[in-house]
Amino acid sequence: MIPAHQPPAAAVTVVGIGAEGWDGLPEASRTALREAEVLIGGARQLDLLPPECAGQRIAWPSPLRPAVTGLLATHAGRRIAVLASGDPMFYGxxxxxxxxxxxxxVLPHPSSVSYAAARLGWPLEDVEVVTLVGRPTARLAAALHHGRRLLVLSSDAATPGEVAGLLRDRGFGPSRMRVLEQLGGPxxxxxxxxxxxxxxxxxxxxDPLNIVAVACRRAPDALRLGxxxxxxxxxxxxxxxxTKRHVRAATLGALAPAPGELLWDIGGGSGSIAVEWMRTHPSCRAVTVERDAARAARIIRNAQRLGVPGLEVVTGTAPEALAGLTPPDAVFVGGGLTAPGLLDACWEALPVGGRLVANTVTLESEALLVAACRSHGGELVKLAVAHAVPVGGFTGWRQAMPVTQWAVRKTLDTPSAFDTSSGADR
Structure with missing residues (x-):
């Protein structure tokens, strides 16, 4: 009979291990490693185990993720132990x-983040963790806010210098930095x-095994990004x-991004809608479709600079360029509304509960949106913004072009296709 305090044996046991190696492991972890018939891990981790761990040792190949399924299948029926750095369920x-x-x-070990917070005296709940392991340094930019504390998981020994360079380039040169290496080890x-x-x-x-602590400070003359x-x-x-600032804010409000959701941004222009969709949460994803190659390249640069290098840019014309894309949770149409079949293609791709938002400044596209709203419901809004400008020695209002916006949520009751032949009353 298995004691109440001991969980039943599993086909795969994941053991977290720190820089201190075998000496830092609790007895439960040591027992799992001794009893394993197969030991899988990085070469550095496998070298930390003593000879008493006699199982077959297999170093992870590169790339790692595609090999997981095959390795588990090859050794099915044997006791498998997998070594992981720190907490296996935290970016592991x-x-x-x-x-x-x-x-x-899973038998976890304190993560490098826990060690770093302890060494620095930083309450972990007040710290944002950004991993650059296998990810571009540019993604750090989205986390830069004055007064925030960041713990950056480094990819290698060069990461601290890359972090410092990005901070300088983004107007955060006064930020305070420390590098903590080989946490928990001798x-x-x-x-x-x-x-x-x-x-x-x-x-x-x-040392390549390091974490970068950043206390963010924005330079006085740096542009403030909320x-x-x-x-x-x-x-x-x-x-x-x-899409100008005030209209952009209203558009993102209508799109209502939520963690993990995917946006199609059609007619990307400068990519601002897709960029700010992705900045709302690290797990938000977006694909922007832009037919002009120069603008597509500009979108990539904007995404890099504003911390969302994962934005996917497709150079092509919708609706043809939409073929094969992962179905979206929301669609924004900022250009090309009059392209035949565009709205139908977007609507067909959306799941029930998905949202579609379209903006236009032309009468022709406005008529199309009026007809679409009549057939599919939703909300039509006219967005008008005026800016105060000098008029001689006085001040007056300069009106920007008004934007017509249609926002709709797909339901089981909405039609499957659009009748947009006319926006006139029928």
Whole structure:
């Protein structure tokens, strides 16, 4: 009979291990490793195990993720132990294994983030964690806000220098930085605090197993980027094809992004709608379709600069360019509304509960949206913005072109196709 305090054996046991190796493992983890017939992990982790762990040792190949299914299948029926750095369920291999098998036991170890917060005296609930392991450094930009504390999971020894360079480039040169290496192990070391501005450009790389602590400070003359949609227009590189700040904020409000959702942004222009959709949450995804190659390249640069390098840019004309794309949770149409079949293609791709928002400034497209609203419901809104400008020695209002916006949610009762032949009363 199995004691109440001991969980039943699992086909796969994931054991978290730190830089201190075998000496830092609790007895339950040691027992799982001793009893395993197959030991899978990184070469560095496998080298931390003593000879008493006699199972067959297999180092992860590269790339790792595609190999998981095959390795588990090859060794099915044997006791498998997988080594992971720190907490396997925190940006670790535990996620991939949980997707492959329900017969999983996880024995965590303190993560490098927990160690770093303890060393720095930073309450973990007040810290944002950004991983750059296998990810572009540019994604850090979305987390930069004055006064925030960040813990950056490094990809290698070069990451601290790359982080300092990005902070300087994004107007956060005064931010305070420290690098914590080999946390929890005998070689643990923390660098002296420095600003990103003062970080030595030619500094020799340190240990590849490190985490970067950043106390964010924005330079006084740097552009302020808030946490909600409606970034300043000057945050974007553009050629005039830009959904302006106030209309952009209203549009994102109508699109209502939620974590994990995917947006199709059709007629991307400068990419502002897709960029700010993705900035609402790290798990939000977007595909923007832009027919002009120069504008598509500009969207990529804007996404990089504003911290969402994962934005997918498709150069092509909708609706043809939509073929093969992952179905969206929401669609924004900012251009090309009069293209034959565009609205039908977008509507067909949306699941029940999905949202479609379309903006236009032309009478022809407005008539189309009026007809679409009549057949599919939703809400029509006229957005008008005026800016105060000098008029001689006085001040007056300059009206921007009004924007007609149609927002609709797909339901089981809405028609499957559009009749947009006319916006006139019938």
């Amino acid at each position: 291999i535990g996620r991939a294994l949980a997707e492959e098998t329900d017969d999983l036991r 070689e643990e070391r923390t660098t002296a605090e420095s600003t990103a501005d003062d970080w030595p450009v030619a500094q020799s790389p340190g 946490a909600v949609p409606g970034l300043p227009d000057e945050a974007y590189e553009h050629d005039g094809q830009l």
